[in-house]
Amino acid sequence: MYAKSGWVRIARILFNCLRTKRVVSWNAMISGYAMHGHGDEALALFSMMRKEALVLPDHITFVGVLSACSHAGLLKEGKKFFDLMTKEFFIEPTVQHYTCMIDLLSHAGRFEEARSLIEEMPFKPDTGVWGALLNGCKIHGEVELGEEALRKLIELEPSDAGNYVLLSNIYCGAGKWEEAAKIRKLMTERGLKKRIACSWIEVKNKAHAFLVGDLSHPQCEEIYGELERLEGLMQQAGYVSDTMPVFHNVGEDEKRNMVRSHSERLAIAFGLISTPPGTRLMVTKNIRVCEDCHAAIKIISQIMDREIIIRDVNRYHHFMDGQCSCRDYW
Structure with a gap:
């Protein structure tokens, strides 16, 4: 619970207090580190489990270990533990283990190895495997x-708009605007709609939700005023807007305006004006945080001297002193 609420340090304190650590306890802590991108800590805990524990790791343990390797970009270690699972502990890999490995290899750009691993799977790849490859x-x-x-994804889940959007973004990133337009047209013909980006922040036991460019909040003027103030401070700190995440064939000025009002930035601005200095902010987002917002939040954490946590669809990002726990790998 604490790990999923962003308090991974408290989770470890509670874990250390356990007199008897069952396999489920080790798994929960390893998986907690994994979702926060603390790969080294997850692997150190797994090593401790092997040396000190009276329980053997199970298939869920290795899902956590491989996920930790994937989130931290630990390619060599991921391959080692995938082999260790079968050769030393005689655990047959499930589709979850293969998904972690495909994600790890694909994220590292090792597409030939990822493709070979998919072909070697003893069962049919599911949406998680193909989704990891597409990402x-x-x-x-x-x-x-x-x-x-x-x-492959369309064959398995033809009604998931996110897959179409991802390929459309690949086309846009490659400057293939016509192909991107065809994908979006196909979505329209099939009645599919892109998921609207939304971010939430809890202040004084009340959740506040924001969409991109949202103007509906009662403190809208104050929020955008804070964003403008932050923009000036960020530029003084050397921030330059990155418009690459905006997959629309529009001018640079319009792209900059679009990224400035992304939902997580609105949530952070609201959090800054609504809490005392030094208060930790935690924002949840329903899709992946974009590259420009990631760079911006690093600077905001530094100039405002705040710990800011973003929980996006993939993982947790801990921003503090101008750095992120993911080390820019997500």
Whole structure:
């Protein structure tokens, strides 16, 4: 519970207080570290489990370990533990283990290895496997393989608009605007709608939700005033807006305005004006945080001397003193 609420340090304190640590306790703590991107801590805990515990790791333990490797970009370690699972502990990999490995390989741009691993799987790849491959294709602009992954995903879940959007973004990133337009047209024909980005922040036991460019909040003027103030301070600190995440064929000025009002920035601005200095802010977002917002929040954490946590659809990001726990790998 504490790990999923952003308090991974407290989770570890409670874990250390356990007199008897069952396998479920080790799994919860390893998985907690994994979702926060603390790969080294997760692997150190797994090593401790092997040396000190009276319980053996199970298949869930290795899901946590491989997930930790994936979130932290620990390619060499991920391969080692995938082999260790079968050779030393005789645990047959499930689709979850394969998904972690495909995500790890794809994220690292090792597409040939990822493709080979998919072909070697003893069962049919599911949406998680193809989704991990498609996400890696988006990161590295791998168009052809992304198209193949989308075809497989459409066969398995034809009504998921997120897959179409991801391929459209790959096309836009490659400057293939016509292909991107065809994907969006296909979405319209099939009655599919893109998920609207939304962020939430809790202040004084009340949740406040924001959409991109939201003007509906009662403190809207104050929020946008704070954003403008932050923009000036960020520029003084060397921030330059990155408009690459805006996959629309529009001018640079319009792109900059679009990223400035992303939902997580509105939530953070509201949190800053609504809490005392030094208060930790935690924001939840229903999709992946974009590259520009990630860079901006690092600077905001520094100039405002705040700890800011973003829980996006993939993982937790802990921003503090101008750095992020993910080390810019997500």
